[in-house]
Amino acid sequence: MNIPELKHRIGIPEGVSVAYQDGECSVKGPKGELTREMYDSKLTVETGKEEVSVSGKNVRRNDKALLGTWKAHLKNMINGVNSGFKYEMKIVYSHFPMKVAVKGNVVITDNYLGEKAPRKAAIVGETKVVVKGKDIRIEGIDKEAVGQTAANIENSTTINNRDRRVFQDGIYVVSKGVISNE
Numbered sequence: 001m002n003i004p005e006l007k008h009r010i011g012i013p014e015g016v017s018v019a020y021q022d023g024e025c026s027v028k029g030p031k032g033e034l035t036r037e038m039y040d041s042k043l044t045v046e047t048g049k050e051e052v053s054v055s056g057k058n059v060r061r062n063d064k065a066l067l068g069t070w071k072a073h074l075k076n077m078i079n080g081v082n083s084g085f086k087y088e089m090k091i092v093y094s095h096f097p098m099k100v101a102v103k104g105n106v107v108i109t110d111n112y113l114g115e116k117a118p119r120k121a122a123i124v125g126e127t128k129v130v131v132k133g134k135d136i137r138i139e140g141i142d143k144e145a146v147g148q149t150a151a152n153i154e155n156s157t158t159i160n161n162r163d164r165r166v167f168q169d170g171i172y173v174v175s176k177g178v179i180s181n182e
Contacts, residue, residue, distance in 0.1 A: 006064060007055035008071040016082050018052050018074070020045040025074065029081025032126075032141045036077065038070055045070070080141035084179040087150040089136040093169040100136065100171070102129050107136075107153050113162075113169055121156035124148045136171065139179065150176070 012018055016029040023039030038045060042063050043056040054070045056063050079085070091098055099110040107121040107129055123129055125145035130137045136153065140146040150173055157170040 001060075003059040003064065005055065005057050006059045006067060007053055008067060010052045010054070010071060010074050010078065012048075012050055012052060012078060013082055016078055018047045018078070020047050020052075025077075027074070027077040027081050029078070031081050031084050034077045034081055034142060036073060038073070040066060043067060043070070076143040079178055080143055084139055084141050085143045085146045085177070086179050087138040087146055087176045088174045089138070089150060089153060089171050090174045091134040091136065091171050095167065095169060098169070100131050102131060107131075107156070109156060109171070112157055113159070113167065119156045121152040122149075124152070129153075147176075 016027065019026050019028075020038070023037055024035055025038045025045060026033060026035040040056075040063070042059070043054065043066060046053045046055070052074055054067055054074065056067055059067065091100055096111050096114040098112055101108050101110075102123070105123045107123060109119040109121070112119050125140065125142050127138060127140035127142070127145050127149045129149065130139075138146055138150050138153075140149075153171050154173060159167050159170065
């Protein structure tokens with residue numbers, strides 16, 4: 001079934017500008033700039049001063065899904081350059097005290113379950129990772145990079161060959177959201 005025309009509108013806050021040219025969308029704001037490739041022959045992106053619209057004609061099921069995806073990406077890009085995203089993680093251990101440190105673009109976990117070799121997790125993109133005691137704070141303007149960095153850190157402390165009900169040591173996401181402008 002075709003939908004004759006479908007259009008999504010996204011408001012642009014003050015201080016943020018959106019430009020679309022040759023299938024590439026770029027969003028600039030007070031925290032930085034993000035770009036993303038968005039090209040499809042059936043769908044169009046139109047930018048203005050106060051809103052961005054993503055639309056398509058004779059839209060089918062896959063095109064409708066792609067329109068929703070583009071809308072979500074644009075909202076995340078606008079929120080990212082306007083205020084940014086944060087994830088908070090907690091270091092949990094009961095058997096062996098873990099040491100977590102950031103060195104360059106890698107988060108290194110030493111003494112995880114008494115292991116001699118350190119475990120490493122990659123920091124994606126321009127994401128900032130800060131370790132304070134048993135808390136880890138991950139911040140950045142790209143939601144996907146911040147989320148992937150948190151996932152890398154959490155996956156670096158997976159438990160193998162032990163009962164997960166007893167050995168609950170690891171690094172876990174506690175909260176995530178938009179950085180509030182204080």
